[in-house]
Amino acid sequence: MFPLLTLLIAEQVSTESILQEMVSQQALTRLSSPHFRSEEMTSYDRKSKPGGDMFANGDAGQFIRTETNEGRTEYVMADTKGPGAVVRVWSANPSGIIRFYFDGDSKPRLEQKMTDILSGKVSTFPEPFAYVAARGWNLYYPFPYAKSMKVTVEDLPGKEEHRGLYYHVGFRSYPQGTDIKPWQPEPMSNTAKFVQSELTASRRERVDSAPLIMLAKGKSETRTLSAAKGGVLTDLKIGVDPENEAATRHVILKITCDGEKCVEVPLSDFFLSAVPTDSFETFLMDKWHSKIEMPFKKMMEV
DSSP states (O other): OOOGGGGGOOOOOOOHHHHHHHTTGGGSOOOOOOOOEEEEEEOOTOOTTTTOOOOOOOOSSSOSSEETTEEEEEEEEEEEEESEEEEEESSOOSSEEEEEEEOOOSSEEEEEEEEHTTOOTTSSOOTTTTTTTTTTEEOOOOOEEEEEEEEEOOTTTTTOOGGGGOOOOEEEETTTTTTOOOOOOSSSOOOHHHHHHHHHHHOOEEEEOOEEEEETHHHHHOOOOOTOOOOOOOOOOEEOOOGGGGGGGSSEEEETTTEEEEEEEEEETTTTTTSTOOOOOOSSSEEEEEEOOOSSSSEEEE
């Protein structure tokens, strides 16, 4: 699955290293080192599979198995082997107690009410690492592990909320031999505080730059950027008349770097707004404005 990569691994994967990626524009333009696979375990309907009912839609209350740990009945949401890192947990209706078991430990290293940890109420994982938006409860925080990770949920006393639980557990799988520093339950680190500040500031402070291109009905425009020793486009802003936003799915954005076509996609889709009237903000992109770094050696055409 990861041929020869173990010979090239020199960097240690840690909570701090993955946190730094969250505010690194450069990280998006380069292959990760060490390499990893993005995977997830979810509450999808297990009947939905080739040879089964592909339209099965009972996507809640589906778990890998049920366990009894120290007298508790726990429902296993995720169980993965090998070096990796959980980087995202989501639920539409969090409930009960969530536990993280690292590297085969019999006792959980992290144990919290699911509603608290997915809404920013736990001091170690405040907003914007954890938050509620669009009826979804989210936790974006890295939990590296060296050998294995198991995530379970237990109902609160007198309740059976697990039956209708929707969930995702997103994680990275690294090659065998990757140097991993597992997460430890410690106070919020300086790295985490810095990343929190950067993510929060990005939502408050927007550079009021002039659009690179003004979109006009019935017209196409091209902007050419060139530099003898290469360059990086760091700010792509498109001027769109609010009255014409509905038409942006029919406008194609093309970006060519050094003669190679790199982007060809409907304008609204590139800016993560398939329904053009949507309004949102992220660290690297908001409506018609991208801060994703796009390097080129000699020339770029947009």
